[in-house]
Amino acid sequence: MPHRIKWLTEAHYQDPLVNYGSTEFVLQFQDAAEILRKWRNPHLGRSSREGTIIRLANEANKSVELIRDMLLTTELDAKTEEQLIEQLKILTFMMNYTLPEALELVNKDLLLTPEDIMKFIEKHLALMRQELGKGLSMAKTMLSRLNELTDIEIRDQFGRKRRVQQSDVLDVLGKTLGNMIIRQSSLRPVDNIDARPRGKIRKRETYKAAILRSANIPPPTIETEDIRVVDKDRLALIYFIVDVSQSMSKTVFSGGLTRLDGALLTSLGLYYYFNLTNRRKRREFDTFKMHLVPVTEVPYVIDDNKKLERFLFEAEAKGKTRLVHAVNAVMHHVYANYQENDYDVQIIVLTDGRPNVPFKGKIPGRPDKFLVKYFEENASKTKIETRECMLQLNQLFNYLKKSMDRHWEISYFLMAPEKFKNSDLYRDTKVMLGGITKPILIDPTKIDQLGVRIIREAIQE
Amino acid sequence: MMNKTNPKFIEAYLEARESVKEMFGETPENYLVALFLDSGIYDSVLLQTNQAGTPHALISTNELELLQELKNINKIVPNGQDLFLASERPRIYFPASRFELDKEVIKAKLVQLLSMALLAEKTESTFPRLLEQIYKKDAIIKELFANNVFELVKERSAPWAWQYFQDFVASLRLLSLYGIDDFYVPPASMRNTSVFYNFLLEIKGIVKERTQLERKMPLWELTLHGFGTYALRTYLDGLKEEIKVKIKPKLKGNLGQPFGEVGYVFLNWLAEENKGKSVYEIAKGLKNDYELVKHWKRSDTKQRLETYRNQLGDEALQWHRFRNGYWADLWPIRAQNYDRVADLVGKIQRKKINSRLELLMDKPAVIAHGRVKLPDRDVAVFSINEDAIGQEQMIILRNHLLADKGGFIIPLPGLPDIIVFKKFAGMHIAAYLGVKTGTGYPTSPYDLPLVSRAVQVTRRKDAYISEVREDEGKLSQMADYSELKNLTEPQHRAIRYLIKQGEVIQ
Structure with missing residues (x-):
């Protein structure tokens, strides 16, 4: 072995193209919330969309250079050579026509949704067909990279950038928010037929059932029949009641977020959660049928998922808070459309807790005497019309809860920061919802803490 | 470790040294042949060296991510190239995957590389040092x-x-x-x-x-590669016809490379005119490429290069094609590269360029165009036609200005807000990068609230539609554009548009 020859392995010579800075990037709940905020505000995600196009152009530029070198220096078989030449032509076309146009459209906010991008790609494929002729399979894959425009850029705690897909984020957000709903939904005992219990086991209720059966504290054993799981298998109707009144446009959170933003973020998260569950069930029908009722002057029901999603992205705050009207509209919608099926109904109210227009028509059921007395005896800063609305809401909710024809569940989300818990309004709302549900306070800017809270409560259970 | 070396390679190596000695009378002594066991690392080193100049140079994360993606995902690496570093101690890099080639092919490659190493050791040029x-x-x-x-x-x-x-x-x-x-x-x-x-x-x-x-x-690549090509071609001419026919198609990365071929033309030309001096002696005496090409008129040079181009075309047609391949598409690419180098020769001849600095400054990739003065801040304007600096890197530069003692303490003063022009094939982009002021405590230099926009620089006036603020963009009206220089009209308009946009977002 001549002395001038040396072997180099990775131990002697580290790969120079190693990325030292890459440590695992964990998608946190806070990141998810940030991304939703970006979708709500097209200005925020904009520079990253332009960045995507610049990156694609940069890559195309370098690719052209390397492919040319490769064709001239490296031994290739005829097929690879042909492919590379095709790629070269497509890249040149993209750099000359496609990417400049894409950048211009992004600047004018005309290339936002996957549909826009799809149309754009179709158009350019047609152009390429005219220019380059057949064999455009390569072009399709390359143009499909433009779909990255819908990805959003987020930063980790050190500010380093990562791009994430919409679906990744929504899974995280939806799962966490969905847990809160599940905690409020109905339970069922496990059948003996079940080979193993499916669904989320509720430990406290299971324990209670075991005590009742064995009449011992602590119960000596826990049998299969004691186990209580969340009943998710029944088909259920979901009604989001989203408060879009003027009071929701008030900026309460840091970072310029309004209450409306909070409500829409939360409902988006929940919407994606139910969508996800529907997908995972693999049934012929969707387990959860979703509706949305905006709190407007004349409440109406949106029952098309596409329109619903669009509404959540585009809603604006205006008008008064006719919460009772909206709940009433839900009731009528259910009775009018699902008279013959006893589907469960889950009403999800997202509001700032300030209803201010009492309902003029007839409300079924009777007012709760205890609540009337409570309002009379306790001085509070809550406005009179709000109190009246609360009485009506309580009456309506109670009626629904007690009705025998089907199972009604109510979740009440309050968009406010943590300090709202000290206010009279929060106390009143809590009393109003007594025996029906518990209000859940949501602060989107502290949404990571929300995740922590959920985990903590789950452990305590 | 050592016994992994292919005996075929050792044989070829020793024979190649012999051949070099026969051709030039001496062999290089102080060099290194580095064999890469993992040819993936060879690919990386090749890409990195082409990008940054030497195998150890750090490249920015911008380039790094790009090259990583092209290597690992798109699998575009021109790894037929032989990597040679003409430093004072010449370095030859060789991936183990080349052992699969025939012994004759390896030998031919090594003859070329060792000859180049010999020139690098013996030359009068300062380049290797x-x-x-x-x-x-x-x-x-x-x-x-x-x-x-x-x-x-x-x-x-x-x-x-x-x-x-x-x-x-x-x-x-x-x-x-x-x-x-x-x-x-x-x-x-x-x-x-x-x-x-x-x-x-x-x-x-x-x-x-x-x-x-x-x-x-100094500029010395033409001489170096020209000499390498000369050595290889001389070696091939000495071979028997049947061996030559066998190995020539395998030498795709070594023959017909533009730098080598153009340099080869001039070395031969010099040898023709200086009878009695060998090509090796001539090449040794050249201090830079200008000395190589300065002896002839432009018209003669053009004609000579054109003749050789045709000859090369015929050869490429004959040797570097596949039965079903697209040779018709390949020759134009090769020819284009050849023309580019021929143009470079023209530039060297006309402007008497003999150092790298002069070449860089003739058409610089990075130009500073001055600053736009706004009432509350400055915006520096650059043209950067280089892969090294992207948005991430701009943040670094931008950060150096923010010597914010309360927050992340930035060590050095740096740039103000920036506008950067960059050209790709059909695109001319202007990008604005700014940092919002008065925000909280950043945990790292990257963790800053950024304002950035990018726009295509174009002559069309409707490209620049901006949203008007309630105060009708007072800041941008008070901007002072008088210090800007060397900019075209569309570039000026792009700057105004971006400054207005930066205000809208802030």
């Missing part, structure tokens, strides 16, 4: 980087530091190469603040020395 020094500087930077930053990441748990230093070194290297380094004037007190800043200042010094070396470097 300077390259060796640059190589060492890069190795020092890399060592400093690896040791210090590793400690920093471990002790302070700051994973951004890797990226920061890579970007810092790469951006600084590029900017100071083009003479734009007045932005980095560190206060002397910084050195005592922490090891971190001390390291930054140390690196800055070394990078500056490195760029000074690079600016001194």
